[in-house]
Amino acid sequence: MGKLVPDRRAAILSLAIAxxxxxxxxxxxxxxxxxxxxxxLWHGQINDAGNSQHIADWYTPSHIIHGMIFYALGWWLFVRQGWGGEHGARWGIVLAVALESAWEILENTQMVINRFRDVTANFGYSGDSVLNSAADIGWMAFGFWLALRLPVRVTVALALIGELVAALVVRDNLTLNVIMLLFPIEAIAEWQAAGGVH
Structure with missing residues (x-):
């Protein structure tokens, strides 16, 4: 089975995008x-002025999982579907960094900041610092690297553990964030509020 192994050109282009x-x-x-x-290095509160301002926080696992998901997407496109021909697999990291970078920019628009405040557990969210966004891109790349190096079952297990731990500790994670951003569910909002999250 082919892997998404970046070469020097892909690494340089990824860095340039970041x-x-x-x-x-x-x-x-x-x-x-x-x-x-x-x-x-670590900020453990999700509803205060320091959230999404430092290097790592309770949303760091979400960005690591982004990298795992983007690796799977890149593998499907470049290896399974054969996009880019014989050497297409090297560009998986470029796609991943481009997607994460685009999300970091979109996430910090007033429209998305307001959406986070209105429907997710992050009612005090004011956007990310540039340091935090850059770190999030780095954490995503780390997740991509883990998916490149580890067996699929181990990668999936790590993603599930990350989601479970975040849900248990702060009642929020990547899955809950996506659900609440796209299709807010009152029962989830009430559960998060009961834990002092919202």
Whole structure:
């Protein structure tokens, strides 16, 4: 079975896309770092001013899982469907970084920030710092790398563990975020609120 092994050109292009995303976010007026004035490796509260402002938080597993999902998508496109011919598989990481970068930019538009506030557990969400967005792209790349290196069953197990732990600790995760952003369910909102999340 083929794998999505990037080469030097793909790695350089991926880095260029990530840098472009950072520049776009700065041009959008996003704060470079937390407006608190310092940088933390981990921030464990999801509904305060430090959420999505530092290097890692309870949404980091979601971005790692993005990388796993994007790896699967790239494998399906470049290996299974044969897009890009014989050497197409090297471009999987480029697709992944482009998708994650696009999401980081979209996520920080006022429209999406307001949507997060209205229907998800992140009622105090004010958008990401540029540092956090850059870190999220990095965490996604880490998830992609894990999917490249690990057996499929181990990758799936890690994704499920990440989702389960986040749901148990903060009553939120990638699955719940997607559901609530697209099709808000009152029962989920009530469950999150009962845990002090909302």
């Amino acid at each position: 840098v472009a995303a950072v520049l776009v976010l700065l041009a959008m007026g996003r704060p470079p770092i937390c407006e608190c004035g310092y940088v933390k």
